[in-house]
Amino acid sequence: MWIKKNLKIALLGNPNAGKSSLFNHLTGLNQKIGNFPGVTIDKKTGVSKLSENIYADIIDLPGIYSLYPKTLDERIVFDILNNPDDASYPDLIVVVVDASNLKRNLLLFTQIRDLGFPVILALNMLDLAEKNGVNINIEKLKKELEVPVVLINGRSGKGVDQLKAALACPIHNIPKSFLNPLELAPEVVGEIKKRFNISNDYKALQLAHQFENLDSITSEGKTVLEDICRRNNFDSVLKQSEETIFRYESISRLISDNVIEKLPGEKDRLSNKLDKALTHKIFGYLIFFFLLFLIFQAIFAWAALPMDWIDSGIATLNEFLQNTLPGGPLTDLLTEGLIAGLGGILIFIPQIAILFMFIAILEESGYMSRVMFIMDKIMRKVGMNGRSVVPLISGVACAVPAIMATRNIENWKERMITIFVTPFMSCSARIPVYTILIALVVPEIKVLGILNMQGLVLMALYLLGFVVALLSGWLLNFILKSNEKGYFIMEFPVYKIPRWKNVGLTIVEKVKAFVFGAGKIIIAISIILWVLASYGPGKKMAQAEAEVLNQSKELALSNEEIKNRVAAKKLEYSYAGYFGKTIEPVIKPLGFDWKIGIALITSFAAREVFIGTMSTIYSIGEDAGGDQTTIKEKMKAELNPETGQPFYTPALAVSLLLFYAFAMQCMSTLAIVYRETKGWKWPLLQFIFMTGLAYLSSYIAYQSLT
């Protein structure tokens, strides 16, 4: 018997069955996140060492309840299982089954087994089942299901070695199908088998149900299948419900002999008790808002210290390089372009890590489902769904993964509205802009002795984004028409203590995605900006320099002051200065000058570039040997050339804050909206609506405050 070196193994199972924990145990840090070809669904793969010389590629497929898809995410599964040419087509499938909910979990298992794949059943959460008074006779279960059954504990990793050993053994025996599709729809199954040369009955039946949405079927194939179904009056809905009922009946028969089922002692279930409090009329909302408040305070307080380290680390590195390397454009490009840009990315890591830590904990613990539950009715009023809460909360970290998380909203209208309003949520890219502007104009004082005033203002900005998101949703709810019904049929998982390994891996995954995804754009923009700010059209720059030097001779200025004046003049006549000046008339009513104009232009690549741009603008022309003051102090020192007063007045700060709160300034978000909505209509509308709102509100704020 020859064994292929890299076995392809797919993990399948119900959501919450412990699939991702098992995946983490099997692959550790050897994980890769990619996309399934043609669709935008996250594909997690990893390599696992099964034995001395057998390695396996593990593929984590989306969690599903049955092979019949209800959401976009679920659609991918049968498409892969139907297409032997697909890169992810498995040699073997591990079905992860939650023992505490055996019947429902076995529904999917019987479907997978009937497709004719070699299957291993990984029985998880046996401890929970026993606590609920359910005892499972494993030996009998193995015999009835005719597949290898391995007990695992997704939390502790117990049983993972046994599972690896089982995976390394080839499976020859493909048992007889549970369901006989030839009894359910004889003509259709028979014809499809013959026409498409398929040996498996159940696969033929699945094709009849699902061909319309399968990418692996050619359009000619679809026409043929449509014809077969029509000629034989194939009623997909009826056949599906007959199949489901039949499967549950056979599972019940199987289980009654194998599982000694006692009724779960409902009263002593901690989960139900917790639910009483967490979904309570008043306490439910209070607890939720308290948690949100805690998260925001934590982001502001905990992230401050590591952010200072990164900030001063980058400054020290820059200073060191400027002192050691020979002066010249290359050194300048490295320190003022590349490293300044890099600093702009690294500084986010603490905040993104903390945010995703909280989101991961809320999801892992099962609390997120309760949040969806208590928020559903409110969200429905504004055209969304309880499930929209996860994208909206994730949007606080980054709109890109948040918009991808809307895929499990089945209803088109609810999904479009969620996608449209999610970028209003204050993402972490806005935090540095907010932080700097707040630090400039809001005093660092304590309110009521414990609360940080700056933290409160930050929270107000988050609330503002949220309220505007809801109002926009409410507006869209009137405009968009749809007859499709929204679903909210959702499992309430039992509360669990979060698995820290999973939380840790989520943080690593999200930070990596941010650094390598958004990071590329930010670095590229930083370098382009440095070039634009260092060079100008024609001889204007040189002329300006000579002019300033001449003027300065008459004034008694120190060398340092002359240098700064020259630098400022040079920037004004650089390409960047020209860009900024061109748009200055448009942004002047908002209180912005051409320097902010430059930052606004570069921000349209990504908001956080604002800080990078500001530091590039203000650090250019600074004496290389001089003190590296931080960007905040530089902005504080900036004077208004007309009045001689500080340039960053509260009115300007408010206007800038509002602009950054509302404007669509993220290329990555527009790209993901384009991908998710399959067209330019939605990203374009979003851009116009958000940026228009931003301009209007900044205008009103600035004009009324000055």
Place this chain on the structure above:
Amino acid sequence: MGNAQKSVADLKIGEKGTICCFKDKDMSLKLLEMGCLPGSEVKLCCKAPLGDPICIMVSGYNLSLRMDEASTIMLR
């Protein structure tokens, strides 16, 4: 009889019932998959603070659904 048939949406908190059939064909597929089978017992566990959605216990686990979804599950 003449009385309108009772659905899961009519249950009071803590009250139990037995599923008889479904009113909405498409919705029934999802409900069946989630373990709401004709003949199985449901219990209304709790309601969201605004009265909708609700949480039911069926097939040994908790399932949440909206009132209009619950009203398609008819009881015996």
